[in-house]
Amino acid sequence: MRYSGLRVIKEALTGHKGWKPAWRDVAPQAQYDYIVIGGGGHGLATAYYLARNHGAKKVAVLEKGWIGGGNVGRNTTIVRSNYLLDGNEPFYEHSLKLWEGLEQDINYNAMISQRGILNLVHSDAQRDAFTRRGNAMILNGADADLLSTETIQKRYPFLNVHNARFPIKGGLAQHRGGTVRHDAVAWGYARAADQLGVDIIQNCEVTGFRIEGGKCLGVETSLGYIGGGKIASCVAGSSGRLMAKANMRLPIESHVLQAFVSEGLKPVLPGVITFGAGHFYCSQSDKGGLVFGGDLDGYNSYAQRGNLPVVEDVCEGAMAIFPMLGRVRLLRMWGGIMDMSMDGSPIIDRTHIKSLYFNGGWCYGGFKATPASGWCYAHLLATDTPHEFAKAYRFDRFEKGQMIDEKGVGNNPQLH
Amino acid sequence: MIINHPILGPRDSAEFTYMGDAALLDRPDWQAKDALAQFIDYGYLRDNPAGPHQELWYHEQGDRSFLVVTRDTTTHEISSVKLANDVARSRGRST
Numbered sequence: 001m002r003y004s005g006l007r008v009i010k011e012a013l014t015g016h017k018g019w020k021p022a023w024r025d026v027a028p029q030a031q032y033d034y035i036v037i038g039g040g041g042h043g044l045a046t047a048y049y050l051a052r053n054h055g056a057k058k059v060a061v062l063e064k065g066w067i068g069g070g071n072v073g074r075n076t077t078i079v080r081s082n083y084l085l086d087g088n089e090p091f092y093e094h095s096l097k098l099w100e101g102l103e104q105d106i107n108y109n110a111m112i113s114q115r116g117i118l119n120l121v122h123s124d125a126q127r128d129a130f131t132r133r134g135n136a137m138i139l140n141g142a143d144a145d146l147l148s149t150e151t152i153q154k155r156y157p158f159l160n161v162h163n164a165r166f167p168i169k170g171g172l173a174q175h176r177g178g179t180v181r182h183d184a185v186a187w188g189y190a191r192a193a194d195q196l197g198v199d200i201i202q203n204c205e206v207t208g209f210r211i212e213g214g215k216c217l218g219v220e221t222s223l224g225y226i227g228g229g230k231i232a233s234c235v236a237g238s239s240g241r242l243m244a245k246a247n248m249r250l251p252i253e254s255h256v257l258q259a260f261v262s263e264g265l266k267p268v269l270p271g272v273i274t275f276g277a278g279h280f281y282c283s284q285s286d287k288g289g290l291v292f293g294g295d296l297d298g299y300n301s302y303a304q305r306g307n308l309p310v311v312e313d314v315c316e317g318a319m320a321i322f323p324m325l326g327r328v329r330l331l332r333m334w335g336g337i338m339d340m341s342m343d344g345s346p347i348i349d350r351t352h353i354k355s356l357y358f359n360g361g362w363c364y365g366g367f368k369a370t371p372a373s374g375w376c377y378a379h380l381l382a383t384d385t386p387h388e389f390a391k392a393y394r395f396d397r398f399e400k401g402q403m404i405d406e407k408g409v410g411n412n413p414q415l416h
Numbered sequence: 417m418i419i420n421h422p423i424l425g426p427r428d429s430a431e432f433t434y435m436g437d438a439a440l441l442d443r444p445d446w447q448a449k450d451a452l453a454q455f456i457d458y459g460y461l462r463d464n465p466a467g468p469h470q471e472l473w474y475h476e477q478g479d480r481s482f483l484v485v486t487r488d489t490t491t492h493e494i495s496s497v498k499l500a501n502d503v504a505r506s507r508g509r510s511t
Contacts, residue, residue, distance in 0.1 A: 249462065251460040252462065254489070300464065301492065302466040303489065309430040399460075412436070
């Protein structure tokens with residue numbers, strides 16, 4: 001069934017009796033060509049692009065809970081491509097371009113809203129750094145716009161540009177950045193993949209890999225053994241736990257990141273704004289809640305909850321630039337588990353085990369990467385060669401000294 | 417989280433800086449034949465367990481000691497805290 005405005009009107013007039021489930025509920029077959037482990041945004045996108053771009057027929061997505069119930073439903077929904085390094089920027093720009101055409105492609109309203117993102121500048125040195133980043137973005141075909149304090153004050157009158165400690169000296173804007181309804185991304189990809197014949201199997205936890213003679217033949221699951229030609233791990237946040245079943249150690253630590261939503265407000269915040277002197281970023285959802293977050297808690301964790309010092313730090317960041325938020329009440333806060341890699345950049349690569357592939361290490365930037373991650377992972381799975389936009393995301397970059405370290409903080413996962 | 421410092425008693429974890437897996441105490445021998453492989457492992461690969469994890473916490477806002485804290489990464493519960501010095505000595509090292 002194709003979704004359209006006309007269909008909504010027709011269904012409204014006929015009692016909404018014509019809607020069908022958006023994807024089939026299927027039992028696993030004994031053997032697939034491709035098994036994607038993880039029914040999050042990246043896994044579903046991978047399955048979709050495997051079918052759409054590469055004509056893959058027998059594809060399964062295995063999800064231990066319900067699809068979209070992991071990090072794709074826990075993030076702060078921001079999309080952007082404002083990276084500096086050559087290993088990253090073409091990939092994220094490809095992702096942003098895919099976001100721009102996604103809704104037409106998958107025939108699903110993902111509420112993609114290019115309301116713009118603004119990174120605030122608070123010192124001369126930071127302006128130099130952001131100018132350089134903006135130039136790198138433009139060189140890679142993205143858009144970047146260095147704004148003056150006057151322009152910022154005019155566009156965002158609520159910002160405290162005269163903060164005594166961290167005055168706002170300008171900002172780097174990417175007008176094509178914005179927000180996306182994150183759950184709809186999972187549902188939309190699932191529906192589109194299902195229509196191309198992908199089996200989406202929920203409540204099916206992978207409990208082990210069947211590896212013989214250095215080759216992965218399939219996976220043991222809570223629904224029994226499932227054989228696969230190629231097995232694709234795509235479970236960022238749980239990568240450590242899953243790959244331990246294949247006796248793999250990863251250049252990854254798992255950390256908890258908290259996020260917050262305030263009570264609903266009338267429209268007060270156009271676009272996404274990030275504080276440049278601390279770590280705080282904020283946007284307003286279409287429901288009116290302010291969605292914001294900051295730093296990791298900073299210690300290894302698989303518990304999906306954080307601690308109070310980070311809450312305090314994030315709220316201090318909010319008050320430093322948005323004093324108007326002083327009396328806004330917090331509605332919800334939660335923690336999600338991040339694959340924090342050793343250089344802050346992801347991995348999309350083969351493993352040393354034949355037919356076992358890995359996608360993970362997204363740190364806390366995985367959501368914006370969803371379409372390109374699926375696109376490039378599908379390319380790797382189908383052709384056994386890395387996609388040109390993801391060719392830097394290899395396991396061996398650490399031993400070769402080719403880290404993609406945007407922040408320049410070295411192998412300290414908690415600092416990326 | 418409260419870390420029960422062996423000398424100073426219970427302290428807020430905010431006084432500490434997290435320094436990663438306590439395996440980092442065991443720096444490889446740079447003269448070993450496979451030193452390069454060992455250092456790649458030491459620098460970049462982690463066990464990253466879901467469960468008890470031995471890790472280094474540096475008391476930066478306190479007495480500047482390094483501690484080896486055993487903490488469950490699924491519950492944040494701390495089961496043991498030792499001075500990193502004592503742990504290193506118990507492994508036969510001079511410091």
